[in-house]
Amino acid sequence: MRNIKINVNVTFTETDEAVSEENCVTRIDDGSFSVILDSKHEFDIDGLESAMLRANYPAIRGAISRQLEKTSKKSL
Secondary structure, three states, X not given: OOOOOOOOOOOOOOOOOOOOOOOOOEEOOOOOEEXXXXXXXXXXXXXXXXXXXXXXXXXXXXXXXXXHHXXXXXXX
């Protein structure tokens, strides 16, 4: 059996898009997720961390689900 490699890519970009509603994460067409924060959070480590965790959770769950589905089909 081969090992499993996990890759994660997180980016921060400036945007003119509207700020996300509280606790709202948006799914992008490419399967990624995003959240848009007010610029006042630029130096707020707790706010950035919280937003990052909110955006990553559905991505992580989706990736795990796809991996388990692929693995179960492979073992049949």
